[in-house]
Amino acid sequence: MTIDNNTDKHAQQDTALHDLGCPFCALVCDDVSLPVRNGTLLTDKLDCPKAQAGFQLALSHINGTPLINGEASDWDSALNQALHLLDGARLPLFHGLIGDLLDCRAAWSMAARFGGVVDHQEVNTIARNLAVYQDSGWIVTSLGEVRNRADLLIWVGEPIDDELPRLRSKLLEPAERLHTDKPIDILELGPDPLTVIDHTRVLLGQRPLTEPTSAASMLMQRLGDADYPVFAIGHLRGPKAELVLRATSDLVRDINEQRRAALLPLSTGLGDIGAQLSGAWHNGFGIRTSLARGYPIQDLQHFNGQSLLDDGQADLLVWISTLSAAAPPTCEQPQIVFGHPAMHLGDRPPAVFLPVAVPGVHRPGFIHRGDGLRLVPLRGLQSNALPNTTQLVERLITQSSKSVEAC
Amino acid sequence: MLTRLTGGRLYDPTNDLADEVRDLWFRDGHICPAPSNPADADKTIDVRGKIVMAGAIDIHSHIAGGNVNNARLLLPEQHLAERARYAQLPFAGAKWSAFDTGYRYAEMGFTTVVEPAVLPINAAQAHAEFADIPIIDKAGLAIVGNDDFLLRLLRNGVEQQRINDYIAWLLHATRCLGVKVINAGGAAAFKFNQRQFDLDDEVPMYGVSSRKILQTVQRAVVQLGLKHPVHVHCNNLGVAGNVRTALATVEAADGLPMHLAHVQFYGYGDEGERGFSSGARALADAVNANPNITVDIGQVLFGQTVTISGDLLRQFDARGIANPKKWVAWEAEDGGGGVVPFRYRPGNYVNALQWAIGLELFLLVDDPWRVFFTTDHPNGAPFTAYPELFRLLMDRDHRNRWLSQINADAAEIALLRHLDREYDLHEIAVMTRAAPAKLLGLPDRGHLGVGAVADIAVYDEQHDKAAMFARAKLLFKDGRKVVENGRVLQSAHGRVFAVAPPFEPDIERAIGDYFDRYHLVKPTNFCLSADQLAQTFGSELVVQ
Incomplete structure (x- = not known):
């Protein structure tokens, strides 16, 4: 698989990168500077703990190996396994969405193609x-x-x-x-x-x-x-x-x-406002919306992602988390994880783990500020071997054999 | 791929064709000359007896951006879905989505739509939504007139050239096609607790009048050589007697190009027992007498809708008429806006008269090249109601049936009762194709001449013009057949148009300094990068 994340070539030089968008909290500052020394971006001068932790973790993980049930795999096998699960799911839950607008768009596209519910981890607020x-x-x-x-x-x-x-x-x-x-x-x-x-x-x-x-x-x-x-x-x-x-x-x-x-x-969750706003222009309603019938139905109570997992209505969890390396929630259902390359997978590895690019570090993107007013551009800072969520999802959608029923 | 549409009745005002039976040829995405040997056609499509026009263009429809999106979220009960309309197309069951916006415009034969209110700080979201509106091409108009940087320039009395540089930079930053002024200074005044704002009122703290802002921006647009004139939402929208504001604004244009948006909402007199009357005659006379003025109507059609506007002051003032009883006002860097749901009822005197005033303006403005077909979607009505508007303009009997059903007092005093004019297909082609392309400065569309983009709509002529324009028989977008019998066959990725007038680099230094002092945004990030829009959203930006 060819990976081209349009990263910024300045990182190759001994200068500094300025005016960077930071996606690691809902303020989404866009004035971050990272000095470059010997081709390496330095994060120790950052005065914001969230920015420092977020950039540091992503910059130190520029490769990723897809896993099937915790075992190293190749991309084709992992994607085929993900496709098999998606095509066979009755009600997949696309959840987490701790990412930027492009991650959210990918989630909405999957929900439309495979029929499922979309929710965000930090949705309660x-x-x-x-x-x-x-x-x-x-x-x-x-x-x-x-x-x-x-x-x-x-x-x-x-x-x-x-x-x-x-x-x-x-x-x-x-x-x-x-x-x-x-x-x-x-x-x-x-x-x-x-x-x-x-x-x-x-x-x-x-x-x-x-x-x-x-x-x-x-x-x-x-x-x-x-x-x-x-x-x-x-x-x-x-x-x-x-x-x-x-x-x-x-x-x-x-x-x-x-x-x-x-x-x-104010939103405080990573990407929650973006999930909500992009949901509104994709399906008219926003989060906690089901596309299982081919048209959107929103129900802020019924389509609570955790409840759908707990009561077994959802039979597949598709977890998207590119900004946080925290483990997905444990559940009985099989999981496909589009995850931060440093993600802690815990004792029960997901059925499929797909390490993907972190927006604002490994690839360009856009993320909404916490007041929802402004979409802040994010730059790709460092060459890496990580695909982005959109590329993987496009491939899954293209290759799906799940029938599309006309009404 | 060389395609021949054979035997159609062409309406192409730009090329002086009105009901002219001839073949139309296009190769791939563009209209081309007929080859010397007709047998060269790779595909021939028989459209004998059918009406052939360029794809329609909507110059003023709120289809993207934060205000529209917030309205979606406010009113879930108004767009509940019941079915998936197209199994193979994503989100085709989502009634008020970016996706369905593209599908529904295409079904009616529209291929280009302008979002007229892009708040610069929200421009990236507008472009993100544009990218998710399939098939049609899009463009935005950047809102100016409540921006602190501009108001400071005016307060400081800088030269016009400095203003021009700023406007040019703003267009560069927002990737828009033109400039919109919304109740110039009104939102800024509201922030200082001013509740009314007229053309000669001054914005507190700046000492600059709305007239001054408007005229300065207008001159900038002219001097920058932008094809689309300044696009104006006047003061006092929706207020009885506001035809005086509209007339004063026409006068303030001072002979220079100016487009007045949704003038139906400014066609109000304050005469009669109820203090609300039609000002359409006076306004239409002013438009007819001033060839520098163009207008779109913002027709009201009966039913439930929602008003969405960057006119923060007027939207707040309208909170009392919200139906259902919920409304939003929001303030933002350099502007704001509001969302107020509303139901236009035929039995209501004011609503009925609004409906009549819009039609009166359509029928009283003589020149179809200067009056444009809009409902100010969704403010007067959703664009999906366009078929009914086509019929009202083209069918006097249909209008008269409505006049017998609406509020009797409104019908009684409506000028509309006395207007016999019916638009013909040529005038419809002018108003929805040729003239919008000219007004927007998009010479490759709105006509069927050689070199034009192959955006072609084919209709079955029917007596019921609503039925005729509701469903295009065929629609070609860039030469690809995307609609047949009013049904979308396939999706396509539309383009986005923008302009990039030059500016003195020194303005960037001043703006950079200003942003560093007062903004949460870095100017480098405020400016949208065409490359990044392409890499992330897949936007195809075309700079005119």
């Missing part, structure tokens, strides 16, 4: 947000608008600095901002945001409230002082997460009747 969005819509803003225009940022839930290491330096503490020299005022609502938000809505509506919490009174005051407050959705845990988001979205709407405010729901 997206599914929760989508449920609120589809009920009522919302008023949202972007990362760039927060950076330049927000004067008050209210964390609803725990701040997600741990998920997005450069959030503070890039977004909340920039050297310069448009129209203002004032830094962003940052406020956390604490462990019970629902009560604070609900009370604030009542206060804003000038409706009677026997005992407003002091937090709500304080929030009202801060909102009154702000021109563009933004409610950033952090970690929301527990059964009330959707309620909190709903209440916050409603509060933002209420404020906008007289003044300005916006919501900032």
Whole structure:
């Protein structure tokens, strides 16, 4: 098999690569620089732990051997075995999708050809947000608008600095901002945001409230002082997460009747927004959609990937994870894994393991920023012997003998 | 491969053919002269008695980009699928997908469609979606007019040349075919809590009026030599009395080329008991009197749809009429937008009058070369309703039947009652083929002359023009038969058109400095690389 990943030839020279897109967290920074010494890209100067780990791991794995049941194989045999499983599956589950837009497109294409369900590993946040969005819509803003225009940022839930290491330096503490020299005022609502938000809505509506919490009174005051407050959705845990988001979205709407405010729901999962958005233009709906009948059906509860595995409805797991080397979930079903070349496969190796190129390192690509607004280009940085997901999937689709039924 | 379509009735306004029976020859992907020996044909297709036109071109249809995609996600209940329409084609059961967009346009004989609202920071997604729209060729128009860099240039009073360089750079960065201005300055004003914005209102913090932004961008388009004039979504969309805004904008064009988009939404007077009346006559008169002006209509057709617009301010204002009751407003670097679902009801006075005003404008603008066939998909109606619009324009009796069914008060005052004009096939060919190609600066299409791309639509002539245009008898895309009897036979990969006017390199330094100070994006990554689009999405970019 011929592999051409259009990698950047600059890495051959002793210079440095600049303005690289980094796909290893939902901020998707595009200002990463990697020095080159003796033809090797150096990652030790990176100030972001996620970028450093992600680039380092991928750069040190530039070859991969396909495996059948854990045994080394050749590409033809491994692909034939994958094809055999796909053609024979009643309901394959295409899951993980921890990758870039091209990985997602490949997943959607497979689901359309082989008939199956598509879900994303980190889907819970997206599914929760989508449920609120589809009920009522919302008023949202972007990362760039927060950076330049927000004067008050209210964390609803725990701040997600741990998920997005450069959030503070890039977004909340920039050297310069448009129209203002004032830094962003940052406020956390604490462990019970629902009560604070609900009370604030009542206060804003000038409706009677026997005992407003002091937090709500304080929030009202801060909102009154702000021109563009933004409610950033952090970690929301527990059964009330959707309620909190709903209440916050409603509060933002209420404020906008007289003044300005916006919501900032952020994805934190790798590639989850891209899976959702690319799903929307492929099937009209997004994730948790089945194409088993030849047309899309979305069901945010029923097509939960883990549930389909647990209750045995899915009979094949196709796991796609090019950005993370974490092992796929264990399950009884046979697995085909399109995986990071350094993937830990655990004690129960998949039926077929296909090591593929990591976007932004081994091949070019595009990945959505966590606010869904921008698709950031990723470059191929280093020569390697890894095929990309798209190439493998195109071959599987072309060679499939699974019948396509007309309705 | 040399193909001969024999015996068809050709409508090709560019080459002065109207119902001319003659053979049409094409070799591979292009129309070619008839060979000296007709026996040279590799394939002869009998189209005797059938209507032959170039593939149709839609100059304004929201088919790609974040705003469209967010609307898909907002309204799953409106596009539930029931069946796979084509077993062999991917996603052909997905009613509102990029894929089905291509299939459905092709079924009607369309081969080129322009997405008129590409927000530069979202341009990569628009191109990603373009790549997944099969068969048809696509192009985008880049939105300017709410971008901080431009507003700063205007505030600082820079020379026009500097603006021109910036616009040229932006087209280079977004890989678009032209420039769109949406309520110039309105989204920026909304961000500072301004709720109304007229042509002479100033954007807070910049002290620059909407008129100034519009005229400066218009001059840039002219001076850069772009074929497509500045594509304008005026202020005050949907507001009673806004025909005055449209007329003022025509005047502000000052004789230079300007395209006014979806003018039906600006054809509103504020007379009568209900404060809402038709302004179509005045607007059509202004268009007729100003040959520098072109318009598309944005016709309203009855039924459920969703409005999708980069006019953040107006979309927020429309939240109260959302049906169903959910809506989206979003803000972004240099712009924003909104999604508001809506149902146009024939029994509703305003909706019925909107329907009539659109048709009045179609019928009152004399020159089919300057009025374009659109519903502002999906804002007035989804493009899948085009067959009904063809019939309304070509069949007065059909219009009159509708007039007897719509809101009686609206029907009573509608000018439409008195308009007898019916479009003929020649005028339809002008409006949907020849004129759009000219307006977009795409000389290889919209006609059937030698050298044109072999995008050819064949129709069975029928009395029911809706039935006729709903299903092309045949459609050739780049010489390949892709549709037969209104059914897609095979998919194909369409191209994307862009322009690349030159700019002074110094503007890149200024933009680079600006991006470093204020953006989360590096300019090198903001600019879309044609190579990367090809390597990743498979995009075939054609620079005009």
